[in-house]
Amino acid sequence: MSPAMTLQSVNSRTEDDHFKSVYQKGVKHLCDSGITKVPNKYVLPISDRALFKDGLELNQNIASNPTIQLPIIDFSQLQGPNRSHVLKSLAKACEKYGFFQIINHELPDNVIKNMIKVAKQFFELPFEERAKLMSNELGTPVRYGTSFNQNKDGVFCWRDFLKLMCNPDVLHLWPSSPMEFRKEVLTYSKQTKQLFMMAMEAVLESLGLEVSPRNEPEDNILEEFHDGSQMMVINCYPACPEPDLTLGMPPHSDYGFLTLLLQDEVKGLQIQHEGNWFTVDPLPNSFVVNVGDHLEIFSNGRYKSVLHRVLVNSSTSRVSVASLHSLPLQSIVRPWANLVNEENPRKYKDTDFASFLEYISSCEPKSKNFLESRKLT
Numbered sequence: 001m002s003p004a005m006t007l008q009s010v011n012s013r014t015e016d017d018h019f020k021s022v023y024q025k026g027v028k029h030l031c032d033s034g035i036t037k038v039p040n041k042y043v044l045p046i047s048d049r050a051l052f053k054d055g056l057e058l059n060q061n062i063a064s065n066p067t068i069q070l071p072i073i074d075f076s077q078l079q080g081p082n083r084s085h086v087l088k089s090l091a092k093a094c095e096k097y098g099f100f101q102i103i104n105h106e107l108p109d110n111v112i113k114n115m116i117k118v119a120k121q122f123f124e125l126p127f128e129e130r131a132k133l134m135s136n137e138l139g140t141p142v143r144y145g146t147s148f149n150q151n152k153d154g155v156f157c158w159r160d161f162l163k164l165m166c167n168p169d170v171l172h173l174w175p176s177s178p179m180e181f182r183k184e185v186l187t188y189s190k191q192t193k194q195l196f197m198m199a200m201e202a203v204l205e206s207l208g209l210e211v212s213p214r215n216e217p218e219d220n221i222l223e224e225f226h227d228g229s230q231m232m233v234i235n236c237y238p239a240c241p242e243p244d245l246t247l248g249m250p251p252h253s254d255y256g257f258l259t260l261l262l263q264d265e266v267k268g269l270q271i272q273h274e275g276n277w278f279t280v281d282p283l284p285n286s287f288v289v290n291v292g293d294h295l296e297i298f299s300n301g302r303y304k305s306v307l308h309r310v311l312v313n314s315s316t317s318r319v320s321v322a323s324l325h326s327l328p329l330q331s332i333v334r335p336w337a338n339l340v341n342e343e344n345p346r347k348y349k350d351t352d353f354a355s356f357l358e359y360i361s362s363c364e365p366k367s368k369n370f371l372e373s374r375k376l377t
């Protein structure tokens, strides 16, 4: 090998390493550097792009993807004479779509507005400030990162995130800047926990479970959720110069029982329904709620944890806040005994949070692979 070639290969290796470390710093950092094209690291193979269906590239703009109106669950009707009617709609939504929208919840407007405000402010902090929370360890309770799994993803997705464990309580590890961050996010997390408890009670009742406080604690699964795990994921999807080439998040399902999703006014979430992708039109002041893998397991397959993904766009950055709720981290999740019978035999193995972490640490998470790995054949 000639000296020149050696130098060249060293140079390109250095360049590679340089770019590798740039991508690890996240999409916000990359965009702030003034890029006008999507780097190859984020370019999906054609078949994984949003504009691809049944072996064909669709000749349309991402923005013209069909939208879906998710079933609406009116929480103001849950406590009154219409409760059983609302529970029936809830059961249908969880069976058919794996998604619903909550309206007329009791979360005050200002709590929601302030959550979005501090989320946006956090991503506007200087990179060095955000980078203090970067970690390669997936189990770290407070973690700033990028893509889906930046240790494993071959192609990166167009997302930066801040993951905050809310329960178990690690408040002292949360970012201390912006100044109002901890206070506002704590208020928001407590309020979403309450909303989750109401939603979970309704979901259990819709499955035919007796959740009255008169029950012995060991028969009352709702009690276990009081001290259940809560993880908040604050997502930032910067405006993307070539949005058709990449995705904000690849198709995935969420691991917990229910995820409560708050979005700003920018569209982006898509769900898979009857084999097709639909964009969710965010209703102002509502929460989009989805069934997670644990609820699919618990309900022995009656309620479905549905694939969803996120599109990005060229004009506006988007922020969303996902609150993922489940049983305490050390609990075992298994099909509820009353939902298993001769007609509907047990479909899933026992699982827990540790096996989920082990799974996502050891392979590139794709679609519903984790749930597939819990299926009894």
Ligand SMILES: O=C(O)CCC(=O)C(=O)O
Residues within 6 Å of the ligand: 233, 235, 249, 254, 261, 263, 268, 269, 308, 310, 319, 320, 322
């Ligand atoms: O940003 C969104 O709309 C969805 C986010 C999401 O799916 C997640 O955080 O798991």
Ligand SMILES: [Fe+2]
Residues within 6 Å of the ligand: 252, 253, 254, 308, 322
């Ligand atoms: Fe998700």
